[in-house]
Amino acid sequence: MTHVAGLASNRGRNLLHIDDRRPGGADLAVVLSNHADAPVLDAAEARGIPTEVVEVRDGESRRDHERRVVDALADYDVDLVCLDGYMRILSDVFLDAMPTTLNVHPSLLPSFPGADAHEQVLDADVAVTGCTVHVVTNAVAEDGSVREADIDAGPIVTQESVPVFADDDASDLKERVLHDAEFQAYPRAVRWFAEDAVDVADEGVTVDADESGDLPSRYAASADRSDVLRYGENPHQDAAVYRDDTCEEASVVHADQLNEGAKSLSYNNYNDADAALNLVKEFDDPAAAVIKHTNPAGAATADSLADAYADALSTDAKSAFGGVVALNRECDAATAELVTDSFKEVIVAPGYTDDALDAFFEADNLRVLDVGELDAVTETMTEKPLVGGRLVQERDLWAPTGEDLEVVTEREPTDEELETMLFAWRVLKHVKSNGILFADGTETVGLGVGQVSRVDAVELAAKKSERDADGKDADGAVMASDAFFPFPDGVEAAADAGIDAVVQPGGSVNDDDVIAAADEHDIAMVFTGHRTFRHD
Numbered sequence: 123m124t125h126v127a128g129l130a131s132n133r134g135r136n137l138l139h140i141d142d143r144r145p146g147g148a149d150l151a152v153v154l155s156n157h158a159d160a161p162v163l164d165a166a167e168a169r170g171i172p173t174e175v176v177e178v179r180d181g182e183s184r185r186d187h188e189r190r191v192v193d194a195l196a197d198y199d200v201d202l203v204c205l206d207g208y209m210r211i212l213s214d215v216f217l218d219a220m221p222t223t224l225n226v227h228p229s230l231l232p233s234f235p236g237a238d239a240h241e242q243v244l245d246a247d248v249a250v251t252g253c254t255v256h257v258v259t260n261a262v263a264e265d266g267s268v269r270e271a272d273i274d275a276g277p278i279v280t281q282e283s284v285p286v287f288a289d290d291d292a293s294d295l296k297e298r299v300l301h302d303a304e305f306q307a308y309p310r311a312v313r314w315f316a317e318d319a320v321d322v323a324d325e326g327v328t329v330d331a332d333e334s335g336d337l338p339s340r341y342a343a344s345a346d347r348s349d350v351l352r353y354g355e356n357p358h359q360d361a362a363v364y365r366d367d368t369c370e371e372a373s374v375v376h377a378d379q380l381n382e383g384a385k386s387l388s389y390n391n392y393n394d395a396d397a398a399l400n401l402v403k404e405f406d407d408p409a410a411a412v413i414k415h416t417n418p419a420g421a422a423t424a425d426s427l428a429d430a431y432a433d434a435l436s437t438d439a440k441s442a443f444g445g446v447v448a449l450n451r452e453c454d455a456a457t458a459e460l461v462t463d464s465f466k467e468v469i470v471a472p473g474y475t476d477d478a479l480d481a482f483f484e485a486d487n488l489r490v491l492d493v494g495e496l497d498a499v500t501e502t503m504t505e506k507p508l509v510g511g512r513l514v515q516e517r518d519l520w521a522p523t524g525e526d527l528e529v530v531t532e533r534e535p536t537d538e539e540l541e542t543m544l545f546a547w548r549v550l551k552h553v554k555s556n557g558i559l560f561a562d563g564t565e566t567v568g569l570g571v572g573q574v575s576r577v578d579a580v581e582l583a584a585k586k587s588e589r590d591a592d593g594k595d596a597d598g599a600v601m602a603s604d605a606f607f608p609f610p611d612g613v614e615a616a617a618d619a620g621i622d623a624v625v626q627p628g629g630s631v632n633d634d635d636v637i638a639a640a641d642e643h644d645i646a647m648v649f650t651g652h653r654t655f656r657h658d
């Protein structure tokens with residue numbers, strides 16, 4: 123356990139934050155101030171943290187004062203000293219007697235050392251500032267005079283940046299730097315010391331496990347607001363869309379909205395259009411998807427884009443009402459005519475013929491997005507913000523080829539069924555779990571999305587195939603499941619619906635029973651060995 127002595131002249135909010143976070147298990151052994159009325163003392167006492175006050179006496183030299191500070195701390199078990207707005211330049215007397223002493227300075231050193239850092243930042247008109255946690259080194263000459271060049275000049279442990287906005291004043295900067303930079307950097311530095319991950323030498327500070335890469339030990343993100351949205355998921359929520367201009371992949375965030383007079387995209391439009399575009403990027407053949415609430419109402423590939431759209435729509439035209447359409451080819455007039463036949467909110471495609479645009483511009487409230495060429499997928503990571511942090515993972519870019527499919531039943535799938543399985547899996551990747559998809563040829567027949575029970579998802583897909591699909595049904599179709607069947611009931615329900623073949627990851631302790639159920643119904647089943655959950 124690392125025990126910290128915190129020294130502050132005023133509020134000591136970083137020290138209190140470190141006490142809240144206990145980085146690496148570190149705790150505050152004592153808080154010391156050079157001012158008897160410093161608010162940090164009351165705050166520390168209220169938390170049961172011992173306090174000490176060592177005010178500077180009239181005429182007292184810097185080194186004599188420090189000797190008394192060292193004495194006041196002598197009875198505490200201290201491994202690390204953290205300064206927080208401790209407005210005293212320290213000399214060798216303090217620093218040689220104490221363990222490593224850290225300071226947090228409100229600028230990106232070596233720029234803007236000393237007092238009034240925020241004013242210096244504003245005077246210099248820089249666009250980024252931040253904080254620096256550094257090791258404190260002696261800035262006092264033998265004769266007691268301060269060596270200005272040595273103030274805030276010790277080895278840097280870590281830094282954190284924040285933007286400077288045009289209308290900022292010094293107090294805006296102080297608050298932003300404190301909350302967004304210091305509250306991140308200071309606990310990090312203390313944690314590194316608590317975990318014995320830091321090596322402090324004259325040449326500088328080295329930190330173990332301070333790694334770069336796809337999952338770096340420090341996560342930094344930057345984005346520019348590209349639009350303030352009318353509202354968020356619901357009208358009482360404010361919202362904006364931020365743009366990552368380093369992204370090279372076709373995206374709805376960077377898309378051109380071609381009918382400029384039309385309403386701009388809403389939060390939900392962006393979310394659904396992103397889901398729709400990601401789905402059609404799966405396919406080389408002409409592909410169409412209709413998305414509602416980020417789930418496909420239907421998807422298909424075909425020899426022509428118009429056929430693909432018609433096949434996607436006929437899966438569940440009722441649910442597709444007011445949906446978002448994505449295409450993976452330049453949209454032609456035949457496809458545009460079909461799309462404008464029923465109300466859709468957004469169409470996303472890598473370009474449009476003039477005739478197609480003429481048709482779309484006449485449609486009420488349809489937003490037309492041109493995402494440009496659908497080149498390679500370059501964004502390999504994806505993330506989900508959580509309250510208090512974020513989850514980061516590799517994007518699910520895996521899809522099976524024929525060789526990945528392991529036949530586990532007595533009946534082998536036909537070539538047509540195998541082709542359907544490969545199609546179905548690529549659509550299923552974009553379905554919320556528990557996800558079940560019925561497909562025939564290269565078109566969806568029915569989907570069971572976002573169910574908390576897998577067998578319910580099967581029953582929903584069966585019901586949708588029977589009730590909502592137009593000109594197709596589950597009879598003789600293929601079922602794809604995004605995770606293994608824990609029990610045979612899902613396969614039983616699929617057999618009742620008329621399913622002839624199943625693709626699923628496999629891997630359940632009950633696989634033998636599930637395979638036996640498939641054999642009993644002469645269903646051909648294959649395992650992919652991979653799962654394709656999508657939970658949000």
Ligand SMILES: NCC(=O)N[C@@H]1O[C@H](COP(=O)([O-])[O-])[C@@H](O)[C@H]1O
Binds near residue numbers: 136207228
């Ligand atoms: N050179 C050290 C320095 O400038 N530290 C700054 O003082 C603040 C605490 O002061 P406060 O307790 O008065 O808010 C800290 O947040 C840090 O930015």
